[in-house]
Amino acid sequence: MNFVFLLQSFINGLSIGSVYAIFALGYTLVFSILGIINFAHGAVFTLGAYCTYALAVGDFGLNGLLAGISLPFRLPFPLALLGGSLLAGGIGVLVERLAFRPLRAKGADPLLALVSSLGVALILVNCLQFLVGAEIYSFPSGIFGSLPPAMVFKMDGKVLAVRTVQIIILVVSLAMLLALAWFMNRTRMGKALQATAENPETASLLGINVDRYILSTFFISGALGGLSGTLIGASFGLAGPYFGVSYGLKGLAVIVLGGLGSIPGAVLGGLVIGLGEAFLPPDYSSMKEAVAFVMLFVILLARPQGLLGRQTIQKV
Secondary structure, X not given: OOHHHHHHHHHHHHHHHHHHHHHHHHHHHHHHHHOOOOOOHHHHHHHHHHHHHHHHOOEOOOOXXXXXXXXXXXXXXXXXXXXXXXXXXXXXXXXXXXXXXXXXXXXXXXXXXXXXXXHHHHHHHHHHHHHHOOOOEOOOHHHHOOOOOEEEEEEOOEEEEEEHHHHHHHHHHHHHHHHHHHHHHHOHHHHHHHHHHHOHHHHHHOOOOHHHHXXXXXXXXXXXXXXXXXXXXXXXOEOOOOOHHHXXXXXXXXXXXXXXXXXXXXXXXXXXXXXXXXXXXXXXXXXXXXXXXXXXXHHHXXXXXXXXXXXXXXXX
């Protein structure tokens, strides 16, 4: 292995790993407050990508209810990305209303909410397939305006190519991570969310509207899911309504690897898995989807609470 290959792999891993981190943060925010994995998060990931595609491209394919329809407008990619993320946040709110709030109001077992979120995910994905079909959608090459498709550098007689979409992914991901850190630690709403996550009953006694903040958490989680779905879609294409399923499973691996409920752990877990996939030798590229779960298995053997998770102490 030469230096250029290692640098190329590092850039690729950092790019995809940062998207994994953003996606996993959506899981983590919901889990930290409700203690439940939101299995509909992968569906929101997919819907956010399709919403951004519709706003930016405006043309639908040859299958589904929307076949051959063109929207009367097309937004620049940054505005479409923002609009798709906000729509995904709204879908996240819908998931909370349908799958979580009714059961929470009745004091149902958390396992039932998990199964309910899985059912809502299947409904959302099938509705999407009914609308757009199962064909593959790809963002057009000029989606980023006048920016070149890639920047090519020559080092030691080797070629290092950095795709424009990778730079955009890194910039957007870093901006979102910094914005989320500022929001959680510097704003009143962020501190209220932390208080709700720590102890909902005590937070309610202190005057915090727990239900409202839970709803806000689902909106933020959905927006993060839609954002990450768009970034993946812009990089690799939208491989049908079920393309979020594999990323949903990978997001679960990320949050368990980093530590359930840990925001820094979700970021670290995403980067670790992204770099692990990128540094996989080309001869074993067919095994890339297994990397996350192999790493998860190995690390949990040594540290069951995850990289940055806290060990739970049970009082008896």
